[in-house]
Amino acid sequence: MLRDITIGQHFPGHSPLHLMDPRLKLVLTVAYIIILFVGSNFLGLSLAVIFLAALYLVAGIPLKMIAKSLKPIVPIIALTTVLNVFMMTGAGRPLFQWGFLRIYPEGVRYAVMIAVRIVCLIAGTSLLTYTTSPIVLTDAIERLLKPLARLHLPVHELAMMMTIALRFIPTLIDETEKIMNAQKARGAQLDSGTLRQRIRALVPVLIPLFISAFRRAEELATAMECRCYHGGEGRTRLRQLHMTGRDWLMAAVCIAVLALIGASGRIHL
Template identity: 55%
Template sequence: MIRDITLGQYFPGKSLVHRMDARVKIVLTFVFIIFIFIANNLPAMLLMVGMVLCAMLLSGISVRQYLKSLKAVIIVVALTSVLNLFYGSGDILVQWGFLTIRTGGVINCIFIAVRIISLILFSSVLTFTTSPTDLTDALERIMKPLKVFHVKVHEIAMMMTIALRFVPTLLEETDKIMSAQKARGADMESGGAIQRAKALIPILIPLFVSSFRRAYELAMAMECRCYRGGEGRTKMKSLHMTALDGWAVAVSSAACVGVALCVALLPSLF
């Protein structure tokens, strides 16, 4: 399971999505998050799912990698969907005591699952096709207006990107520690929930020690390179928008307008 988590990984490539400006990709991701929750009927949801499939196809990354990103949260998706199954109006389908499943609950369950899966896949397109350096620069440019309120934009963007960048590293470290503990005879799969939780202690302690050591080494490396924040720093790579970004914004805007029209003109399923 640890090896299947792909959060924060970057896959170099030359696809259309790889060549897009990182700022455009971040903004489109936030817009997608808003409209995926606005969509409340089948045509609107199909438009949003179509955007996800198009982004995945144009990214040039195999579907297998995207499916790996779902493995880590499939339990959360299933649990959230089941909980929403009991909320909704309409005709009664099944009833067990005080638990009632209605037609509206089934629709709500399906829509919640599709929304969460679409969010994960679209966010994965962003991280899979954008390097950590580009993410830092793009976030800093987007949050630049906050400097008026004396917000340390560069430091915030740097912390967010470092945290995202070290997710694969910590997962790899966790996998190594688990393999080392199993080689020493540790049993992490048998027993009840309490015993399994206790078995995690020999993993968590070395993981925390390793995390603090990595953080200290990173801080020392930045200090040795005279890092003092974003003031006066220049960019090795400048971000430039091209005609490709314009087409992406135009197509995404058309899809969002279609979703808004579907929501305004067609009845809601909830």
């Protein structure tokens, strides 16, 4: 059940999207998200959906993966949609009225747009992580944030922390499963009982998990020090990021499409 977590999962492959420079992908994803939220009509939004679907096809990621990555945020989508439907007040007559609850056409319109936007937001960022390995992604983040190092921001250290955190997610998931199995073997009931009982049942899992996480952190720190790790100063990298001709071509195509989506999103229909 813990293995069903798909957010942040990487699908190795050789599609143009996989091979694209991670910095470019990151910037384009951010641009895509901005355009999603700046656009104010359904034309722009549907173009954005089509563009994203096309990218998924190019990357060769099965569309059912979107459904999987959306599963955990269904409640959030439902909540924002419901809130928007009821909260937006419009100029004309309400579509529906019951006590203090009123639904205006604007509310429905806005709610649908928000729902589509959130879905695109998750699907878009998932596409980034599906096609980019976490390590490469943090490399890209470090490169992109480098100018901030002049402001004495510990960019390298932040990137290293992210790399380490990402690297340990699967390890800790494994560890959690092992501990859960060990406690289940001693008769712990982790998936039944009242909420109170379930929370109490987590103690035998969480304590060993924390202890082992601290132990691992200590071991890792020792191992890093043994190899003379001293931060970003004067460090060279194994993988240098270079923008190739193909990257510039992809960049041009994507920027053109995003501009088109952005422009059509601003048209007042």
